[in-house]
Amino acid sequence: MSGLAQGPSVCFSGDVGRMSDCLASSLTCLSFPAEFFLSLLEKMQTQEILRMLRLPELGDLGQFFRSLSATTLVSMGALAAILAYWFTHRPKALQPPCNLLMQSEEVEDSGGARRSVIGDSPQLLSHYYDDARTMYEVFRRGLRISGNGPCLGFRNPKQPYQWLSYQEVADRAEFLGSGLLQHNCKPCTDQFIGVFAQNRPEWIIAELACYTYSMVVVPLYDTLGPGAVRYIINTADISTVVVDKPQKAVVLLEHVERKETPGLKLIILMEPFEEALKDRGQECGVVIKSMQDVE
Structure with a gap:
């Protein structure tokens, strides 16, 4: 029994790791079942871990809860109930209608053309609704099925949205398109109307004005440099451009003054401008x- 007397005294004076090694080496000298000492070792290690992590034991935890006020306990219970309700009623993730890694398939004998995997018919889809085969008809269908609902929304920073109804947009588009015809634009697909503006309701109204009278809208953008606008105007033979700001009108005038876009004859501005710009x-x-005058 000398091994039993000396072994534990050395182990308890060191850390848990040395205690484990020492007890393990002393098991051969013990007459008690080895399982008893292993369970004792595990319990001691658990207590040591809890102490190192500063976690209370079960007895201390119960005393901690008993020390809390009724208001605190009710608040904790309410929080737990809210979390439980959220976990059980949270929105489920939407399932994609098809494999996102394989959204199309090749059409046989088509030279590499592909079709969407959504749909039962192997025929290529040209339209969803019989009464919406053109962009103009698509808008008119929206007007009808929405019951003249909200169509275009806009807002200033930190302000609520203001909405134009479908009918308001339809009326303004028709008025603008009619005004374009009064300025020598032709109601045909050979008539190209440029739009040089950022996203805003007037952009869509100008687009719908073109659709209403079978004209073609051509977006202009200068992200590739000032030469991109000049190139698009000349390539599409654009004589009329709708712009949002006077600064962009100045850019267009500079191209005309340098005789780089001789075909440009009409600029329609969405925002107010000075009389000097008109004189230039x-x-x-x-x-x-102004867009208001053309409407």
């Missing part, structure tokens, strides 16, 4: 009008 346009043969 007259000097180089370009008419400048």
